[in-house]
Amino acid sequence: MSATEDTLAVVKEMAAAMEENRKHLTQLDSAIGDGDHGNNMQRGFQAALERLEGTESQTPADVLKAVSTALVGKVGGAAGPLYGTAFLRASTSLSGKEDLSSEDVAEAMEAALGGVKQRGKAEEGDKTMIDALAPAVAAAKEAASSGKGAGEVFRAAAEAAGEGAEATVPLTARRGRASYLGERAAGHMDPGARSTYLLLDAAARALET
Amino acid sequence: MVGLVLVSHSPEIAKGTAELVRHMAGEVEVTAVGGDSDGSLGTDPERIQKAIEELEAGEVLVFMDIGSAVLSAETVLETLEPDVVEKVRLVDAPFVEGAFAAAVMASTGADVGECIEAAQEARTEPKLHEEE
Numbered sequence: 001m002s003a004t005e006d007t008l009a010v011v012k013e014m015a016a017a018m019e020e021n022r023k024h025l026t027q028l029d030s031a032i033g034d035g036d037h038g039n040n041m042q043r044g045f046q047a048a049l050e051r052l053e054g055t056e057s058q059t060p061a062d063v064l065k066a067v068s069t070a071l072v073g074k075v076g077g078a079a080g081p082l083y084g085t086a087f088l089r090a091s092t093s094l095s096g097k098e099d100l101s102s103e104d105v106a107e108a109m110e111a112a113l114g115g116v117k118q119r120g121k122a123e124e125g126d127k128t129m130i131d132a133l134a135p136a137v138a139a140a141k142e143a144a145s146s147g148k149g150a151g152e153v154f155r156a157a158a159e160a161a162g163e164g165a166e167a168t169v170p171l172t173a174r175r176g177r178a179s180y181l182g183e184r185a186a187g188h189m190d191p192g193a194r195s196t197y198l199l200l201d202a203a204a205r206a207l208e209t
Numbered sequence: 210m211v212g213l214v215l216v217s218h219s220p221e222i223a224k225g226t227a228e229l230v231r232h233m234a235g236e237v238e239v240t241a242v243g244g245d246s247d248g249s250l251g252t253d254p255e256r257i258q259k260a261i262e263e264l265e266a267g268e269v270l271v272f273m274d275i276g277s278a279v280l281s282a283e284t285v286l287e288t289l290e291p292d293v294v295e296k297v298r299l300v301d302a303p304f305v306e307g308a309f310a311a312a313v314m315a316s317t318g319a320d321v322g323e324c325i326e327a328a329q330e331a332r333t334e335p336k337l338h339e340e341e
Contacts, residue, residue: 036251072284076251078277081284084254119280176276 089115151207212266
């Protein structure tokens, strides 16, 4: 498969994961957020699939750009601009490339992280998706530099993101609705960190098969 | 002239604030952008962008209510053409009181800096005055 087809497969698996985890993410979000994260992510990725069906993507960057536009337009909550910026920055970092190395994949993930940090003005430890994405990027870079394939790079990233998401449970939040809750946000996993893990896990599954 | 775009999670809050502002500041251009792309609670970058681009005002002030309204507006700024971005300012001020103060100032023909200042002062302006 070409890198563009691989990227499309990744997005399809991500959309399926959001469909499957819609209720689960909404439950997490109901505890400390406004209870719409699952629906929003499902809707955003559904819009991304529709957008991709209607256009012909030449490169992986084209695919990611279309996903970004759909997420920004359709998600509605803060996750729209945040994930939209993540996919846009990943797209920009892969601009013009038809084949992708493992390093390219890790770099795209790092660019996505940079975009989320800039857009959300958050850092690690703020109980946000950055708590999953930052360790994921570190793991992805390490896997890429030790010669692993793209599927293994995403697998390493997903494992680190899963641990990062778990580690948000005891934290109090410094961004978003949960930041108004103070200590009451502690004891709940951040929904954005969880969806970041689910997306990376989906990407790994798409490329491992 | 300075124009306003009001971005709220709620279509009713955006519309109602615009109505209030228009009533008090007459001819100032005000566009309400409330709700997400389905009209549910949320924000919609596509409509925010359209509202900014369609205002005829030479300077555009964008007011945002909470959370993702700010993220959405900032995302829009990244996608606007450079000549449009130049005339847009996101205002860090209370939504209703800030938009109201800026619009009243704009209706007097004040420049964009004075309108922003008036909006920001709305944050600290007391509503209850202690009896002397």
